[in-house]
Amino acid sequence: MKKLLLAAAAAMLVASISHADAQTVSPKREMRGVWISTHISLDWPSRLDTPAQQQAKLKAILDHNKATGMNAAFLQVRSQSDAMYPSELEPWSYYLTNQQGRAPSPAWDPLQFAIDETRKRGMEFHAWINPYRAVATASNQNNTAMYAPNHVSLAHPEWLLTVGTVKILNPGLPAVRDHVVNVIMDIVNRYDVDGIHFDDYFYPNGTTGDDAAYYADPRGFPDTAAGRADWRRDNIDILIARVNDSIRAVKPWVKFGISPSGIYRSSTDPAVGSPTSAGALQHYTHMFADTRKWIREGWVDYLAPQVYWYIGQAGSDYKLLVPWWNDNAYERHMYIGLADYKMRDTAGWSNPNEINNQIALNRASANISG
Numbered sequence: 287m288k289k290l291l292l293a294a295a296a297a298m299l300v301a302s303i304s305h306a307d308a309q310t311v312s313p314k315r316e317m318r319g320v321w322i323s324t325h326i327s328l329d330w331p332s333r334l335d336t337p338a339q340q341q342a343k344l345k346a347i348l349d350h351n352k353a354t355g356m357n358a359a360f361l362q363v364r365s366q367s368d369a370m371y372p373s374e375l376e377p378w379s380y381y382l383t384n385q386q387g388r389a390p391s392p393a394w395d396p397l398q399f400a401i402d403e404t405r406k407r408g409m410e411f412h413a414w415i416n417p418y419r420a421v422a423t424a425s426n427q428n429n430t431a432m433y434a435p436n437h438v439s440l441a442h443p444e445w446l447l448t449v450g451t452v453k454i455l456n457p458g459l460p461a462v463r464d465h466v467v468n469v470i471m472d473i474v475n476r477y478d479v480d481g482i483h484f485d486d487y488f489y490p491n492g493t494t495g496d497d498a499a500y501y502a503d504p505r506g507f508p509d510t511a512a513g514r515a516d517w518r519r520d521n522i523d524i525l526i527a528r529v530n531d532s533i534r535a536v537k538p539w540v541k542f543g544i545s546p547s548g549i550y551r552s553s554t555d556p557a558v559g560s561p562t563s564a565g566a567l568q569h570y571t572h573m574f575a576d577t578r579k580w581i582r583e584g585w586v587d588y589l590a591p592q593v594y595w596y597i598g599q600a601g602s603d604y605k606l607l608v609p610w611w612n613d614n615a616y617e618r619h620m621y622i623g624l625a626d627y628k629m630r631d632t633a634g635w636s637n638p639n640e641i642n643n644q645i646a647l648n649r650a651s652a653n654i655s656g
Contacts, residue, residue, distance in 0.1 A: 321362070488569070
């Protein structure tokens with residue numbers, strides 16, 4: 287799910303909250319974060335801007351979010367196996383310079399700049415990466431401006447798994463896990479980030495074609511539909527646990543968190559899943575992401591599920607989903623991602639107090655920390 291400067295926090299537009307159940311002053315300890323997407327230049331930057339223009343626009347984004355009560359910025363620095371910073375492992379992003387692999391001129395480091403500017407405003411900085419996406423639109427892969435010769439899709443085509451119109455790094459390959467961990471630890475070792483953040487893309491819904499990876503490393507999982515599903519979940523489990531261990535070994539203060547889609551599993555049994563529609567997209571079954579296991583095992587410091595539905599929405603009711611996530615925090619931080627971009631533009635979101643009401647529900651939940 288794409289993020290348009292969405293509030294990852296339990297507080298948004300704090301000064302304007304007037305609902306009776308919402309606090310007019312933010313709690314002393316509460317994550318109030320904002321996602322800043324760079325993929326397809328959704329939020330920032332414009333690839334046709336000069337470095338000076340890009341810097342000015344990023345400052346304006348940070349100023350706006352500081353003024354509206356945010357205390358953390360989650361900047362996307364790796365959207366499709368590329369880099370918004372100088373890297374020996376992956377090429378400069380097309381969305382920064384209009385030519386993947388081309389360094390900005392005059393030279394600057396957008397990641398370091400973003401860290402510095404975020405800290406000047408008293409905000410935390412979290413480096414947001416997509417661990418697996420390589421080619422967002424397969425039909426663009428031959429576009430030499432968008433994909434440089436050293437991009438993983440060209441340098442290691444054997445690592446790719448094609449699902450519909452998307453090409454991802456195959457989570458079943460040990461070489462892929464090594465590469466992703468190396469990229470993350472390069473960021474952690476070279477930059478003073480407050481956190482490493484994954485978004486909600488793991489295996490794409492409808493994944494097929496990974497037979498070779500399974501047969502090369504089945505690890506005792508049976509060759510059945512259920513066995514293959516468990517194997518895929520285990521592939522991602524291995525990466526999550528390894529990223530956690532790697533970060534802890536060098537900078538244990540750096541947070542590691544994930545923002546999955548808003549529904550883990552749908553079930554009438556709260557021990558299995560939330561009271562949501564059986565037809566809803568469920569990341570445990572559709573994306574093979576066992577987020578509840580990750581937080582239960584302590585492999586992540588927090589989850590920030592994207593609960594992008596309104597209060598009372600049939601099949602995916604915000605007021606039913608948040609309590610379920612609250613009950614599955616396992617003494618770790620649980621934040622709620624809010625779809626403020628839907629306000630007044632999407633059916634069911636006409637209530638001007640919708641986000642305020644959602645904030646009030648979050649703050650009334652004992653285990654929701656932002």
